[in-house]
Amino acid sequence: MPEVDSEVPDTAVALIVTGGAGPQPYIGPRRMVYLSLGCQVRIRSAREDFEDGQQLALAVFGVLNLAFLAPFAVVRTEESAPAYLGTDGADRHRWVVNLVLGMLSASPGILPKRGISLLVGGSVDEANWKLQPHEPSES
Numbered sequence: 001m002p003e004v005d006s007e008v009p010d011t012a013v014a015l016i017v018t019g020g021a022g023p024q025p026y027i028g029p030r031r032m033v034y035l036s037l038g039c040q041v042r043i044r045s046a047r048e049d050f051e052d053g054q055q056l057a058l059a060v061f062g063v064l065n066l067a068f069l070a071p072f073a074v075v076r077t078e079e080s081a082p083a084y085l086g087t088d089g090a091d092r093h094r095w096v097v098n099l100v101l102g103m104l105s106a107s108p109g110i111l112p113k114r115g116i117s118l119l120v121g122g123s124v125d126e127a128n129w130k131l132q133p134h135e136p137s138e139s
Contacts, residue, residue, distance in 0.1 A: 010044065010045070010046040010047055010090070010092055011044065011045055011046045011049075011052070011053070011056070012042075012043075012044045013041060013042070013043050013044075013056070013060060014041070014042045015039055015040075015041055015042075016039065016040045016041075016042065017037060017038070017039050018038040018039060018040050018098075019037075019038050020035070020036045020037040020038040020100070020101075021036040021038075023035055023105075024036070026104060032104050032105060033104070033105055034102060034103070034104055034105075035102065035103050035104075035105050036100055036101070036102050037100070037101045037102075037103075038098070038099070038100060039098070039099040039100075039101060040096055040097070040098050040099070041060055041064065041096065041097040041098075041099065042094065042095075042096050043056055043057040043060055043082065043094065043095040043096070043097070044088070044092050044093070044094050044095075045092055045093040045094075046092065047090060047091050047092055048091050049092075049093070050093045053092075053093040053094075053095065054082075054084075054093070054095070057082035057084075057095035057097070058081075058082060060082070060097055061077060061081065061082050061097050064077065064097065064099060065077040069101070073102050073103050073104060074100070074101070074102035074103075075099060075100075075101050075102075076099065076100055077097055077098065077099055078098040078099065078100060079097070079098060082095040082096065082097045083095060083096050083097070083098075
């Protein structure tokens with residue numbers, strides 16, 4: 001996340017695709033392969049607000065670890081808890097959660113057209129999250 005950007009709020013959650021392992025052969029119909037995508041979720045608190053930032057990081061971790069996100073077969077975290085990274089230059093606390101998203105694909109390297117979105121409802125303390133696929137816009 002950029003340290004200085006007037007369009008990004010202090011409290012923010014960002015998803016960065018970091019690569020992943022190469023396609024693994026899968027014995028099954030249509031010469032399918034198992035794809036393993038690496039992702040990193042970066043969480044940032046408001047200025048000097050460690051507690052709310054930590055609650056947000058724990059809520060993100062709790063929702064995503066072992067979650068089912070169609071078309072992915074597996075979503076799992078690489079750590080047992082969000083990793084605290086310290087503060088940035090503006091005294092905003094930062095955490096990171098590393099994820100592996102696994103799925104079967106009929107064509108190696110081809111991800112589904114349909115995107116994935118994570119919608120947040122309610123307060124962070126209640127961790128009232130919903131997972132909802134969406135169709136990309138036609139632009």
